[in-house]
Amino acid sequence: MTTAxxxxxxxxxxxxxxxxxxxxSLKWLSSPSSAxxxxxxxxxxxxxxxxxxxxxxxxxxxxxxxIALVLGSIIGVPLGRVAMTAVPQRTALSHxxxxxxxxxxxxxxxxxxxxHVPAFMxxxxxxxxxxxSLTFTGSxxxxxxLQEVLPQRPITxxxxxxVNLGLLAISVGLAVILVLNPGHTRLxxxxxxxxxxxxxxxxxxxxxxxxxTVISLLNSYAGLSAAAMGFVLDSKLLIIAGALDGSSGFILxxxxxxxxxxxxxxxxxxxxxxxQPAAAGVAEARTVRSATAEEAASILGAANTVxxxxxxxxxVAQAQHKVREFYDALVKRGVDVKFAxxxxxxxxxxxxxxxxxEADIPYDKLLDxxxxxxxxxxxxxxxxxxxNDVTNPAARNYPSSPIYGMPILDVDKAKTxxxxxxxxxxxxxxxxxxxxxxxxxxxxxxxxxxxxxxxVRELAGA
Amino acid sequence: xxxxxxxxxxxxLAAFVGFEVIRRVSPLLHTPLMSLTNALDAIAVVGAIILVxxxxxxxxxxLGTIAIVAATSNxxxxxxxxxxxLRMFKASKTKKP
Numbered sequence: 001m002t003t004a005x006x007x008x009x010x011x012x013x014x015x016x017x018x019x020x021x022x023x024x025s026l027k028w029l030s031s032p033s034s035a036x037x038x039x040x041x042x043x044x045x046x047x048x049x050x051x052x053x054x055x056x057x058x059x060x061x062x063x064x065x066x067i068a069l070v071l072g073s074i075i076g077v078p079l080g081r082v083a084m085t086a087v088p089q090r091t092a093l094s095h096x097x098x099x100x101x102x103x104x105x106x107x108x109x110x111x112x113x114x115x116h117v118p119a120f121m122x123x124x125x126x127x128x129x130x131x132x133s134l135t136f137t138g139s140x141x142x143x144x145x146l147q148e149v150l151p152q153r154p155i156t157x158x159x160x161x162x163v164n165l166g167l168l169a170i171s172v173g174l175a176v177i178l179v180l181n182p183g184h185t186r187l188x189x190x191x192x193x194x195x196x197x198x199x200x201x202x203x204x205x206x207x208x209x210x211x212x213t214v215i216s217l218l219n220s221y222a223g224l225s226a227a228a229m230g231f232v233l234d235s236k237l238l239i240i241a242g243a244l245d246g247s248s249g250f251i252l253x254x255x256x257x258x259x260x261x262x263x264x265x266x267x268x269x270x271x272x273x274x275x276q277p278a279a280a281g282v283a284e285a286r287t288v289r290s291a292t293a294e295e296a297a298s299i300l301g302a303a304n305t306v307x308x309x310x311x312x313x314x315x316v317a318q319a320q321h322k323v324r325e326f327y328d329a330l331v332k333r334g335v336d337v338k339f340a341x342x343x344x345x346x347x348x349x350x351x352x353x354x355x356x357x358e359a360d361i362p363y364d365k366l367l368d369x370x371x372x373x374x375x376x377x378x379x380x381x382x383x384x385x386x387x388n389d390v391t392n393p394a395a396r397n398y399p400s401s402p403i404y405g406m407p408i409l410d411v412d413k414a415k416t417x418x419x420x421x422x423x424x425x426x427x428x429x430x431x432x433x434x435x436x437x438x439x440x441x442x443x444x445x446x447x448x449x450x451x452x453x454x455x456v457r458e459l460a461g462a
Numbered sequence: 463x464x465x466x467x468x469x470x471x472x473x474x475l476a477a478f479v480g481f482e483v484i485r486r487v488s489p490l491l492h493t494p495l496m497s498l499t500n501a502l503d504a505i506a507v508v509g510a511i512i513l514v515x516x517x518x519x520x521x522x523x524x525l526g527t528i529a530i531v532a533a534t535s536n537x538x539x540x541x542x543x544x545x546x547x548l549r550m551f552k553a554s555k556t557k558k559p
Contacts, residue, residue, distance in 0.1 A: 022502050023479060029495055030486040032551045039545045042502055046537055053508040059515030068514065068527045072507075072534020079535055080542025084550075087493060087543070094500045094540060097532040101506050104529040108513055108522040120466055219496055226506045231469055233509050239469055240476040245503040247480030252492060343489060350492030354547055362554035368489045 004057055014052035015237040021045030022241055026248075032363055049237060084358045085315055088211065088347040089146035095218045096139035102225045103132030107192065109232055115183030122182045124231040126175035129188075130195045131225035137199030139218050145203065146211060146347055154207040167198045208312070209389065211347045213256040217264065220249025252349050259343035259369075261395075261406040288424065291442040293451060296418055297458030299442075303380035303416075305336045307372060309409055310352050311345050313386020313421075317448035323385065324359035326452050329459040338365050340372040340382075340409050342390035373410050382414035384435075386448050388421075392433045402431055417441040420451050494547045501540025507533035 021041045028038030054065070082090045106128040110117070117125065144150035171194045174187050206214050227242025229235075257264055291299075300306060308327070314320060330337050339361065345352045353366050367375075376382060384391055393412045394401040411417055412435055419436060421443060435441060444451055487495050510533060513526035 018505075022505075023483065025498065025502065026480070026483045026487075026495075029491060029498060030483070031488065032491065032548070032553070035491060035494065035548045035551070036545065039498065039541060039548060042498060043541050046502070046505065046541070049505055049508055050511070053511045056512055056515065058512065061515060061517045064514050064523060064527045065511055065530065068510075068530035069534050072531040073538045075531065076535035076538025076540075077542065079539030080546070082543070084547070087497075087547075090539075090543065091493075091496055091500065094497070094536045097536050098500060098503050098506065101504070101510060101529040101533040101536075104525040104532075105506065105509050105513055108519075108525045112518055112522055215496070219500065223499070223503055226503050227473055229506055229509055231466075231473075233512075234465075234469065235509065236469065236472050238505060238509060239473050241502050241505040243473050243476035244480040244484075245499040247477050248484045248495060248499040251481065251484050252496065255489075255492075341489070348493060349496060350489060350494070353490045354493045354550070357547070357550040357552070360550075360552065363490055363551045364554050366490060 007055055007057055011052045011055055014048050015235075018045040018049040018052075019237050019240050021048070022244065026244060084354055085318065086147075087354060088215065088351060089143045091348060092139045092143035092146060092215055092218065095215070095222045096136050096143065098222045099132045099135035099139060099225060101132075102222070102229050103129055103136060103192065105229060106132060106232065107188075110188055111185070113182075114185050114188075115181075117182035119179050121232060122179045123175070124228045126178055126191055128225050128228035128232060130171050130175065130191055131221050131228065133192050133195035134199035134202065135218055135221040135225060137196045138203050139199075139222075141200055141203035142206070142211065142214055142218060145206070145208070152208050154205045156205045160201075160205060164198060164201050167194055167201070171195050171198065208347065209344070210260075212344045212349050212351070213253055213260065213262075213264075215348045216249050216252035216256050218249070220246050220253055223247070223249055256344055256349060259407060261403070286437045288436050288443045289439075289441065290445055291418070293444070293454035293458050296442060296444055297455050299416060300330065300335070300381055300383070300418075300455065301333055301459055303335055305338075305375075305379050306330055306381045306383060307338050307340050307376065307379045307411075307414065309340045309342075309382060309384045309387050309391060309411055310356065311342075311385065311387025311390065312347060312351075313388075314448055315346055315351065315355055315386070317386060319385065319449035319452055320355045320359040322449050322452040322456065323356070324361055325456045326459070327361055327365075329456050333459070338367055338372065338375070340411075341366055341368050342387070342409050343369060345387060345390055369407060369409055376410045376413040379414040381416045381418060382411040384411060384417070384419040384421075385452065386420070388433055389431060391419075391435055392431065394431065394434055397434075411435065412438060415440065418444055420444045420446065420448050422447065490551070491548075494544050497540050497544045497547070501537055501544060504533040504536035504540065507537065 022045050025038045025042035028034040145152050174191050223242050223245030227239050230238030327337050341352050391411045395403045395406040395408045510526045510529035513522050
């Protein structure tokens with residue numbers, strides 16, 4: 001064998017090892033005890049693959065590669081150091097970067113190969129560019145909404161779905177023309193530009209509560225576009241990495257939509273925000289019971305079991321560290337404290353778990369919906385902090401409710417329910433929550449962080 | 463001529479493997495899962511490196527360089543934040559006396 005052949009073989013074998021490391025990386029992530037080993041495996045696989053690629057003998061110039069690698073690392077470090085509350089928008093931003101990379105490489109490949117592009121190649125190349133482009137702008141929009149630089153309220157207009165589907169259909173139509181005749185180089189910019197516009201319009205009607213599903217969906221698109229790039233470049237490593245990312249995003253999207261009792265199409269094409277609060281008049285007529293921090297603390301301190309239900313409101317108020325102090329105060333008194341995490345609590349899958357783990361709350365106290373729901377009937381106090389719709393019993397009881405059928409945390413089955421809330425205004429979806437009018441519910445009005453702080457003080461003083 | 467059918471097999475099997483492996487990831491770790499898969503997905507950087515290194519056209523070099531920057535920032539940032547998050551997950555101390 002010549003040295004060139006030996007190098008090629010070596011590169012292929014290193015790619016094979018990298019692929020195995022990537023799969024092991026995800027396998028080890030399944031449990032918190034082995035998860036960090038998973039990150040190490042992923043890092044090693046990545047390092048090996050990049051080094052092997054640099055050996056590729058077709059490379060004639062290293063200057064720009066080196067500059068780009070250094071620049072990327074410089075940008076990457078601050079992106080790895082963002083605050084935990086900013087993780088959802090950071091994740092959306094990284095989907096955008098991944099998609100950008102794929103779309104740019106696809107574009108270059110097309111212009112290098114046109115007009116001699118075989119039909120299958122042109123088909124996957126089009127898919128790569130279309131998915132990459134729409135994921136790029138879609139993810140940027142999602143990041144902007146999460147960072148609150150863009151309006152978070154869903155924006156809807158008449159014929160929105162027709163416009164969006166029309167744009168997508170036109171892109172696919174143009175791709176078909178390019179597959180039939182790859183020489184139409186003037187058409188190619190359109191299958192970049194139209195999906196770029198589609199990506200923006202796709203996220204315009206999406207509201208905050210739908211973000212976990214949408215981020216997962218964008219994750220899946222980013223993965224699929226990378227897999228398509230693998231087909232174009234005939235790289236099994238890329239196909240596998242893309243397929244893993246794509247299936248991960250897909251699984252998360254399915255879990256998130258199930259947790260909201262909605263289908264993908266319903267999330268993408270039916271904005272939640274336009275729902276009219278059906279019974280606003282009735283709501284005003286009903287009364288609620290409220291309590292002071294002192295009263296609440298005496299009930300909490302005397303309880304045997306307390307379940308805390310955190311929601312996005314806790315993240316907004318940055319209350320997780322105060323919640324930790326509160327948890328400590330109760331545990332010191334011998335109270336059994338657990339946390340109930342709804343799959344769509346927060347703005348991305350697993351958002352609440354990360355925030356609470358950051359505040360040093362042991363992860364075995366964080367229980368997901370299926371684990372905690374059977375425990376609510378034996379719970380003395382369920383304390384809801386900044387969550388609303390995921391605790392709304394209307395989802396179980398009123399078929400007319402817009403969220404009917406959505407799986408919820410059964411906090412209304414606890415002996416006493418406490419809800420920390422700024423005011424009686426309805427939640428994101430504008431849906432009234434009958435939980436607040438139950439006889440066993442005490443409303444604790446105030447800012448989540450301040451109120452939990454008061455509770456801690458009362459518990460310490462008593 | 464590339465082996466299209468072979469690559470489709472690879473894609474299909476990888477999707478099944480991904481499905482089985484990721485289904486087992488606890489909901490507790492869904493955020494780190496997303497940031498880790500995102501970092502792994504940035505393996506697309508190898509395609510961009512070859513594109514830039516081969517220097518076949520000015521356009522390819524410019525677009526490829528931007529692509530490397532974007533993907534590398536995902537690699538570095540993605541692994542960093544995943545590890546930071548996972549370091550925070552601790553079990554109860556009471557379990558080990």
